[in-house]
Amino acid sequence: MSHGSTDRCEPNLTPLLDLVLQLVMFFMLCANFVMEQTSVEIKLPEAIAAKALDKSTDEVLFLNVNAKGQVLLSANQREDDNTDTLDNPVQVENYLKRRAAVETRVTGKDKPQATIVLRIDKETPFEYSYPIMKACRQANYSNVQLRAIRYSGVE
Amino acid sequence: MARRQRMKTEEVEPDLPIIPMLDMSFQLLAFFIITFHPAPTEGQIAMQLPPAEQGGPSTNIPSITDEKPKKYIVEVTATEGGAIARMTFREDGSAEEGSEDLGADVKTYLTKIKSLYETELKRIEAGKASGREVPPPKLTLKIGDRLLQAYVMQLFDAGVQAGFSDIAPIPTDPRKQ
Numbered sequence: 001m002s003h004g005s006t007d008r009c010e011p012n013l014t015p016l017l018d019l020v021l022q023l024v025m026f027f028m029l030c031a032n033f034v035m036e037q038t039s040v041e042i043k044l045p046e047a048i049a050a051k052a053l054d055k056s057t058d059e060v061l062f063l064n065v066n067a068k069g070q071v072l073l074s075a076n077q078r079e080d081d082n083t084d085t086l087d088n089p090v091q092v093e094n095y096l097k098r099r100a101a102v103e104t105r106v107t108g109k110d111k112p113q114a115t116i117v118l119r120i121d122k123e124t125p126f127e128y129s130y131p132i133m134k135a136c137r138q139a140n141y142s143n144v145q146l147r148a149i150r151y152s153g154v155e
Numbered sequence: 156m157a158r159r160q161r162m163k164t165e166e167v168e169p170d171l172p173i174i175p176m177l178d179m180s181f182q183l184l185a186f187f188i189i190t191f192h193p194a195p196t197e198g199q200i201a202m203q204l205p206p207a208e209q210g211g212p213s214t215n216i217p218s219i220t221d222e223k224p225k226k227y228i229v230e231v232t233a234t235e236g237g238a239i240a241r242m243t244f245r246e247d248g249s250a251e252e253g254s255e256d257l258g259a260d261v262k263t264y265l266t267k268i269k270s271l272y273e274t275e276l277k278r279i280e281a282g283k284a285s286g287r288e289v290p291p292p293k294l295t296l297k298i299g300d301r302l303l304q305a306y307v308m309q310l311f312d313a314g315v316q317a318g319f320s321d322i323a324p325i326p327t328d329p330r331k332q
Contacts, residue, residue, distance in 0.1 A: 013173045020180040027187030045308035049315035050198030117199060120304045125237055127300035129307070130326055137204040145199035148308050 038119060039064040039072050045122040047148035059114040061099065062147075063092075067121045069128025071095075089131035096139035111140050119147040200311050203293075203323035222282070224290035225275060229264065230254070230297040230327060231310065237303035244268075247295070265313040268294065272318040293321040300326060 042064050053060065064072040071086040078084060079098070086092045100112040107113060116136050120129050136144050226247035234240045242264050243254040257263045275292045282289035294314050298307060307324065314322045325332050 013177055017173055017177050017180060020177065020184055024180055024183045024187060027184065027191055030191065030193070044195075044197065045305040047198070047200055047308050047312040047315075049312050050200050052196075052198050122303060122305035122308070123237075124304045125300060126233075126298045126302045126304070126307055126324070126326065127331075129304055130298075130324065130331070133202075133204060133324070142204065143201075144204055145201050146308065146311060147197055147199055148312070150196045150198040 038062055039074065041066060041072065042119050042121045043123070044119060044147055044149045046151035048151055050148040050150045052150075053115075053117070053145075057115050059103070060117055061114050062117050062119055063132065065118060065120040065124055065129060065132055067123040067128075069124060069132070071132065089135050092132055093135035093138050096135055096141065100139045100141065111142065113143075114141065115143045115145060116141050117145050117147050200308070200315055201320070202311065203321050222287060222289050224321075225292040226295060227268070227271060227292060228295045228297060229257070229268075229310070231299055231302060231306075232327070233299035233301035233303075233306075235301070237301050237306070239302065239306050239309075240299075261309050261313055264310070265317060268314060268317040268319065276318070291320060293323070294319045296322065296324045297327045298324055300328070300331075 061077075062074075064074070066072060069089075071092050073084050073086065079095070086095055096116075099114075103112045103114060104110065118129075118132065118136075120132075133144065228245055228247055230243045230245075232240045232242075239259045239261070241259055242257040244257055244264075244267060245254040255267075257267060272292065279289045279291065296307075296310055296314075298310075311322055311324075
């Protein structure tokens with residue numbers, strides 16, 4: 001009799017495994033990787049008119065300014081002394097002047113062409129953020145932008 | 156004889172256990188789903204740096220025929236907590252006593268500068284029609300020391316929304332400029 005067969009009936013799990021691995025890959029790639037020059041400690045303000053960074057911009061220098069007015073340097077922004085924080089505007093100005101000197105030596109231009117993106121914490125009072133802007137000017141940088149979270153205006 | 160035995164060897168079907176791998180994949184998937192937090196999209200607002208300190212020769216010598224850009228000044232005072240306390244508006248060159256009070260609401264400020272920019276746009280277009288080049292207007296924000304960046308950004312944001320492309324922040328205290 002045929003109903004006495006002992007053949008095992010197993011579901012084919014291979015396509016399911018493929019699908020799950022693809023989903024895992026997706027989430028791994030979308031994981032919130034921290035950008036090299038930006039700091040997660042900085043809580044940015046929101047702005048409707050903020051635009052994405054122009055792709056044609058060659059060199060961008062991110063300056064992360066915390067609520068105390070200190071500039072936090074990322075690993076690749078640090079200099080030989082390995083200082084990770086610039087505590088006052090004089091230090092910021094000297095740091096920017098050194099970077100500008102290196103850049104002008106390389107490019108052969110009389111002014112640094114890099115764009116400075118100021119990532120200023122939303123809790124920073126203007127008396128702390130203004131000296132940083134002033135330091136950019138003293139170091140001869142002319143293209144300075146303020147970073148914000150792009151906000152659609154709809155809650 | 157030995158050849159015949161070799162021919163008889165049964166083919167072994169490799170059994171790859173997929174279920175533990177699937178379990179592990181589900182665990183990884185659950186981990187990534189739980190920790191998934193898309194990064195907020197960041198953007199920039201261009202700003203003009205504060206003007207250079209006095210002294211030294213100016214490299215930009217304006218021509219007599221050049222039309223000067225209109226400059227508007229919005230003075231913003233801050234509360235103890237760093238919020239906007241009061242905003243006043245005036246055109247550069249006019250007396251401070253004649254400043255227009257805009258209150259503390261950014262919407263009032265936005266409406267005001269929007270209508271101003273529209274008027275300026277008409278002037279620019281009229282200039283173009285008559286062959287004159289009229290430079291775009293400038294907006295200067297005189298900001299109180301305590302004002303927090305969140306509010307500074309609101310003022311910049313409203314300025315850009317109104318149409319201004321030249322927005323410069325300076326402190327209210329002239330000694331700090």
